[in-house]
Amino acid sequence: MEDKVMQTFHKSFGQVQSLLDQNRKLIDEINQNQASRIPGRLNRNIRRVVDVYVELSLSFTGSMEAPAEAEAASQGKPGHKRVRA
Template sequence: MVEAAMADTCGNKNKHFNIGAGKANGAGDGDDTEDEECDVEVWDTLRNSFKKAQAVLDQNRELIKKVNENHQSKIPDNLVKNVGLIREINGNISKVIEIYSGLSVNFSDTVRQRKRNVENRRS
C-alpha cells in the first residue's frame, strides 16, 4: 500500500516532489529543479524501511495468533510457551521502533539538507 503511494508520487526520475523548496506560493527561481527531482535513493530507503517494518509486523501477527491458540487450548505446556512468544513479540516491537526511528532521522536529515541547499543558492 505504501509502495503504491510512493510509486504514484515518484513513478520516474522526471516527476518532482517538493520538500521545503520554497515554492508554497508557486514562486521559485528555477534553480532548485535538482532539489525537487525525485531522489530515488530517498524513496528506496523509505520503501526498504517500510518493507522491513511490515515483515516484522507480519511476524508478530503470526505470533499473536499462536499465543491466542495456546491460550484457548488451556494446556499448561502451551500456556508456558506463551511467555517466550510474548517476549518475542515485545522484541519485535522494539525492532519496529528502531526502524521507524532511523527512518525519521534519515528523512529529517534529508529535508534539512535540501533546505540548506536552497538557502545557499539564494544567498
C-alpha cells in the same frame, strides 16, 4: 530526490510487510500456547512481541532521523543526534 523517497517508501513497505508476517506467526503461536495452557510459553510469546515492537520503533526512529540529518547537513547546519539508552 524523488527516487530516494521512492526507495525509502519501498524499504519501509517491506519492513511493514515483514512485521505483519511476524505478527501473524506470533498470533498463531499464542493461540496454540493458550490452548496448551502452559504459562512459560505465553510469557515467551509476550517477550517476543515486545522485542518486535522495540525493534520496529528503533528502526522507524532511525529512518526518520536520517533524512532530517541529511537535510540539516545540506543546509550547512550541525547535525542533531539523540542518544539512545
